[in-house]
Every structure is written in C-alpha cells, then in structure tokens.
Amino acid sequence: MDTPVIELSGVKKSFGPVDVLKGVDLKAYAGKVTALVGDNGAGKSTLIKGLSGVQPYDEGVVKFNGEVVNIHDPRQAGAIGIEVVYQDLALCENLDIVQNMFLGREEISQLTLNESEMELQATKALQSLSVRTVKSVRQKVSSLSGGQRQTVAIARSVLRNAKLVILDEPTAALGVAQTEQVLNLVRRLADSGVAVIIISHNLVDVFKVCDDIAVLYLGRMVAQIETKNTNQADVVGYITGTKNYDGAN
Amino acid sequence: MSNLTPTAIGSGHEGNLRDQVKAYFSRVKNGEMGALPAIGAMIVLSLLFGSLSPFFFTKLNIANLFVQTAELTTLAVALVFVILLAEIDLSAGVAAGVAMDIFYLCLKAGLPWIAGVFVALIFGALVGLVLGWFVAKIGVPSFVVTLAFFLGFQGVALILLGDGGLFRVEVPEIKAIMNENLPPVVGWGLLVLMLVISLSIGLWDRARRAKLDLAVRPLSILLTRTALLGLLGGFIVFFLNQNRSAAFKPIAGVPIVIPIVVGLIFLGTFVLDRTRFGRHLYAVGGNPEAARRAGIKVGMIRISAFVICSMLAVVSGLFHVSRIGVVEAAAGRSIVLSGVAAAVVGGVSLFGGRGRLVHAAIGAMVISMIDNGLGLLGLSAGISFVVTGSVLALAATIDALSRKRSGGSLTRS
Secondary structure, eight states: OOOOOOEEEEEEETTTTTTEEEEEEEEEEETTTTEEEEETTTSHHHHHHHHHHHHSSEEEEEEETTTEEEEOHHHHHHHHHHEEEEEETTOTTBBHHHHHHHTSSEEEETTOOOOHHHHHHHHHHHTTTOOOOOSSSTTGGGSSSSSHHHHHHHHHHTTTOOOOEESSSSSOOOHHHHHHHHHHHHHHHHHHTEEEEEEOOOOOHHHOOOOOEEEEEEEEEEEEEEEOOOOOHHHHHHHTTSSOSSSSS | OOOSSTTBBBBBBBHHHHHHHHHHHHHHHTOOOOTTTHHHHHHHHHHHHHHTTTTTTTHHHHHHHHHHHHHHHHHHHHHHHTTTTTOOOOTTTHHHHHHHHHHHHHHHHTHHHHHHHHHHHHHHHHHHHHHHHHIIIOOHHHHHHHHHHHHHHHHHHEEEHHHOOOOOOOHHHHEHHHHHHHHOHHHHHHHHHHHHHHHHHHHHHHHHHHHHTTOOOOOHHHHHHHHHHHHHHHHHHHHSSOOOOOOSSOOOOBBTTTHHHHHHHHHHHHHHHSSSHHHHHHHHHHOHHHHHHHHHHHHHHHHHHHHHHHHHHHHHHHHHHHHHHHEEETTTTTHHHHHHHHHHHOOOOOOOSSOHHHHHHHHHHHHHHHHHHHHHHHHHHHHHHHHHHHHHHHHHHHHHHHHHHOOOOSSSS
C-alpha cells in the first residue's frame, strides 16, 4: 500500500498522573475515510488535539506523507495541510458563506478586500464538492440549516487545500436527510484525494461511509480494520472492551 | 433570487430588478431590518411635530437640527465600533470632555489650535488603548471598566478646570465648524463629488465581478440608488442654501460640520466594509471563538476598536466646544447614553456583529428630533427623557426580537 498521509506511531499523552494516550498507532490514507471510534474517555479528542496542534503529544512519531513532523501549534498544522472541523463548527453567523470560508485569510488587492475573487473561489470549492443545497454564497450563515453549516465548514477545508481533514462528530446534531447529505459530502471529499478522519459515535454512519475503522479503548488503539472485513457487532465489542481484535478475522 | 437553474450556486446578484426587490423584502422579513424602523420613526416624528408645531418645519429649525445632530451622530458612530464587538464605552463622553479640557489648557499654554487638536486626539487614543487593554488583556467587562473611567474622568475634569469653571475657547477655526456655512456653490460641488465617488465605487465593483464572469446586479439598481441619494442630498443642499435668517443679516449655506460628518461616516464605512480590519471586527463581534480559530488576533481588534471609539468621541467633543464656545467640567456626562441610544435605535445590535455607521447617524437624527420637537412644543425636559427612554427600550426590543427571528441565540457569546 502507498504511503499514508498521516501515520502516528507510539503516540503518548498524559495529563498529570492520568495517561490518556498510552502508545497509539494510526494511519490515514489519501482518498480514504477513516473512522475513529471509541467510548467516552477513550482518548479520541486528545488524539485529535495532538494532530491539530492544540495540545502537542508528549511522545511518539508523527509522519506526514512519510516525513517526520513536529506539530506544536494550530497555525503550523494548517500550514502543512491538516484541517479540523470541530463539532461547534466555528462559523460567524453574522457573516455570509464567502466571508466565513475566507475568514482569517482574505484575498486582498489594492489594499482592499477582493470580494469577487473570494466569491469565485468559494463557489468553485462548493461546486467541487457537488454541493446543491446552498442557494447563494452570499447568504448569511445565520440563515443556514445545520447540514448546510457543516457543508460550509467542510468546504472551507477544501479551499485551504487540506491534505488531511478531521471531522469531529459531523452528523451528531443533524436529521436523517441532512446526515445523508453530509455523509455524501464526506465521500466526495475523500474521492477528491483528501485523507479524511471522522470521529463518530454512530456506527451506522461509520459503516455507510468509512473505508477503515480505528478503535480506541482506554488510550490504546485496539483495532484498525477495513470496514469490509468486520461488522457492527464486532466493532461494538472492541469499543466496549468485551471482544479482542485478533488480527484478520 | 431566480431558481431557474436549481443546481447552480448563486450569489444573490442574479436576476432582474424584480427578483432583486423580492430578495430584499425576503431579507427584511427574515429580521434583517437594518435602519428601517428608525427611518419609519423619523417620518412619523416629523409628521407629528410638523402638525403640532408651526416652527418645526421652519428653515432655521431644520438647519439647527442638522447642526445639533452632528455631535450626537459622531459620538454614536464612535460607539458603533465597540458595540459591534458587543462591548460598550460609557466613558466616551467624559473622555471627550477631558480631551477638550486638555485642548483648552494647550491653548492657554500658547500652543497653536491645530497642535491642541492633535494633543486632544492623542489623549483620546491613549484612553482607548488603556480601555481596550483592560477589556482584551485583563478581561474586565467593558461595562465596568468604562463605568470606572466615566466616574474617574468627571473627577479629572474638575481637577483640571477647578470647581464650576466655564472657560471660553476663542479659536475662529474651531468656532466656524458648527457656526459657519459653506458658500452655496461649494455645497453643490461637494454633493456632486460624493455622488461621483459613490457611483464610481459601484461601477468599479461591477467591473471587477464582470471580469471574473460573476453575476452582476442590474445596472438600474445602482443608478436608482445613486439617483435617490442625489435627490435626497440635493433637497437638503437646496434647502440649506436658502436664507434662513429671521433677522437682517442673511444666513445660508450648508453648515461646515455636515460634510465633515458625512466624510467621517464614509471613511469609517469604507474601513468596515472593505478592509481586512473591518471584516475581522465584524467576525469578532459575531463569534470571538471562531475568529480566534481563524487566526484573527482578537485582542488587537478589541483594543483598536476602543482606540477608534475614543478618538472619534474626541472629534464629537470638538464639535460640542465649537457649538457652545466654552469648555466646562461637566461636559459629556449625559450625551454618551444618548449616543448608545442613537446607535441602538438606528439598528446597531447590542449583541454585536450587526450594524452600520449610517444606522447610527439615522438613530441620532431620531433622538435629536424627539429632543427638538418636544422642546418646541414647550414640554419639559422630563418628558423628553421619558420619551427618549421609551424609544430606546422599544429599539432594544426590536433588536432582540429580530435576532431571534434570524435564528441567532439570545445569549451573548
């Protein structure tokens, strides 16, 4: 198999006496959706915060496209091509879609905002994900539904040429139809050559869209399996610790 | 908005005049009312006062109304910068008062008036810097820190000027701002200049969009808007160019302060709408956490907003001194609340992130009209306060309700 976009080996993190990550390995490949599942307190958030540079790991090797990198702050994570879409999305409701997608990295010409260029690029990014649910890129985010907001947040990572997009519970607050839309969007995002990691509690969604499933249990990666080689009952077993993964089964 | 091609993502610029008008009304319906309630109030108030008092629509009164509003408008515009961040600056009025005391002391020390203005503006910038630092870096709520400054500066003014002092400021250039008028032809010239600038910016934006093959709004919208602006401006200039004096010596022309205030609003709006700083200011006002994650230096934006607010407040203080011709220790104590009221009445949201400078100007006009009209009717100052307070409460209610309607939460973030 080709080089993973991101490869973690032996990653450790502790907060005082509490070891949250006890030597975790994880691989995510371009064009694939990898699910990161595990019960509350398994260490999912800590693992992601290390990748996004919010809370760097204590120990372990992080390879990005085969090269060892040391991610120590969010700006740098963004610069090498890692984008995280948090559950609360971090959008400004009083701004429109274009303004949100370019927030913090506005295009400037003649000392003023180059609105037309930004609008063009934002529209292209949405089109590249075949987004059909958004009527106008100049709509205020306050007028968008939960699914549309998720779409904007994901499209923003496309605009930033992300190589790895991490989605934190992207469907947690959505209804059935919108969940479907967002999952399709995630699929298209991966198909465009991006490595996607999804944190999710919803195994139905995970089995619908993910290529690989990585299971964290109490700070250890107890399984990383291809979705087609497993089933929901087994994964629930790994998550709750009632079943041990014994290689290919 | 046209829905003929449902798969394409629009930009709101598509469709003919009718679609655009329809889209505008649907935005209004969704709670983006902007200054519409204030404009409505302005019309109702002028009809009311006009029918009750024969003096309301006299040329002299209308001209006075414009001049008196200049101070309040400038202060309200200043406050918009901090209100957009869901902050408040209660000290703006007295800070301007102290700045004017310093201005007076500079004149007394023999400095030229222009140096005195410069020193006063620097003082304003420093006040803003300190306020912003307390809010952004220490995390003191702006309500508390500016209240502390509001009290403290009243003391400073008393210390600087001594008890009960009223001191004349004899600078013809300063006095001219509020008391002299432009020659009629200059008034027309400035109006034409304003229309040309406004139209060229509109055409320039269209050209930029067209170059990238983006949809553009029908030209008729831009032309109609410019024509309306020209009509309104033309009416005001024509009106002010008439002789409004009841005495022998004629008074005619646009008061000098009006183009200054219009220029300030234009410049401020340009900064807010078309620069990175302005965009970031709105972003911090809308969702500080999102702004921070987007790499915006939230603290710097907050401090800058307070600096701009305090400096513009000093300009408003200068207008005040120009009008009454004296500095006094009690200056600026009550006007700041009218300034906040003006901004909110005009449609600037106290929840942050929504509102424009021109809204504050319209709100200031409403507040001044109430003051002026009730005064003409011979009603007491007490009634004026009660009415202004009620209007503010009404405006804040509209703000909260429209925010609810447009899907935002009612809590400050």
